[in-house]
Amino acid sequence: MQHDEVIWQVIRHKHCSFMSKISTGIFCRNPYNVTGICNRSSCPLANSRYATIRDHDGVFYLYMKTIERAHKPNDLWERVKLPRNYEKALELIDKHLMYWPKLLVHKIKQRLTKMTQMRIRMRKLALKTREKIMTTPRKEKKREARREEKAEKAAVLDKAIEKELLARLENGIYDGIYNLPFNKFLQTLDTDELQAEDEIEEESEVEYVEGNFELEEEDDIEDLVQS
Template sequence: MQHDEVIWQVVRHNNCSFVAKSTTGNFCRNPYNLTGICNRSSCPLANSRYATIRQDNGVFYLYLKTIERAHMPKDLWERVKLPRNYYKALEVIDEHLMYWPKLLIHKTKQRFTKMHQMLLRMKPLALKTREKIMTVPTKDKKREARREEKAQRAALLEKSIEKELLERLKKGVYQQSLSNDYPLEEYSKFLDTEKLQLADEEEPEVEYVEDFDELVDEDDMEDFGCFTIDESEGDGENNENGNL
């Protein structure tokens, strides 16, 4: 037989996993708690007749607990879906809590009103785009910095070794030793390609285009005929000037 007072004495004075003690008071972390305060009237464990409001993905539900289902933990809570309209939801709460204590009805409506207002404020905030601040652990930063430093040192070392080997190859240091063990065709090809790359970088590109005179039509040249000078007239004038 369930006795609410005995359960409250055990929960209040011995041990409760949902209680959160602070300097201002004791709070309850049970999701079915109506007010969030750890006291006799708000404890969902020490009240065989209890009602609360819960929200799931924007939908509100009225949860009811009665003494008749105390022997069935699986069916202990009865859930009633509330309408989206605020006033119709209050009517549903009044209908299901018609003969319940007035203080419990008032606290249930108060909880529903607060949760409804909170949901209305959350909707416009969710539509706004905000910057999301991501924290990076210090250990990860140091690890990435060490890896980057090692990669830079390895790249510089590889470039310096490659440059030194190419200089020795150009001077002919490995000419005698490689002639017997390994053919020099690959090295000669590499040197030829390197010379071509250097030549391409130094020499500018030269392009050849058609003569501009070929683009001019003969009809266009005839338009300039009025400006031609007759050679015979020019010679006559020269002779007259000579005689003078």
């Protein structure tokens, strides 16, 4: 047979796994606790007649426990879905808890009010556009830094090898046909053609200068007179 006072005397002396004692007070972690405070009137284990409100995915339910179902743990709690309208939910609570203790009914209504206010605030915050702060784990940062360093070293090495091979190819060290990348081959041909055109332009460049014809004619006349 269940005796509420005996249960409370047993669990009140730090024998309850739901008790959380901190500097500001003693609280209860039981999800069925209507106030969240560890005391005789709010304890769902030490009260054979108890009721509370719980939230399931945004839907509020009224949970009720009576001593007649104490021998059936699977059917211990009876729940009723509350409407989203606050006033209708209060009317439904008054209907189902008509002959229950007034203090417990008052606590249940306070819990419904707090949960309704919290749901309204959550909805307002969800509608606001806020910047999301994305954090990167330290291990991932180090891994990305190592990959970047390896990629830079590989790129420098590839460029050095490419320059060396092109220099050897231009100097005629390699005789015969080699399977070089076609894009690099065209790029090399383009650079060779540009260099050849520059050399031709330098060789065939013609300059025009201003001549002093009067001085040349005077010199010729003087030579004729002296002869």
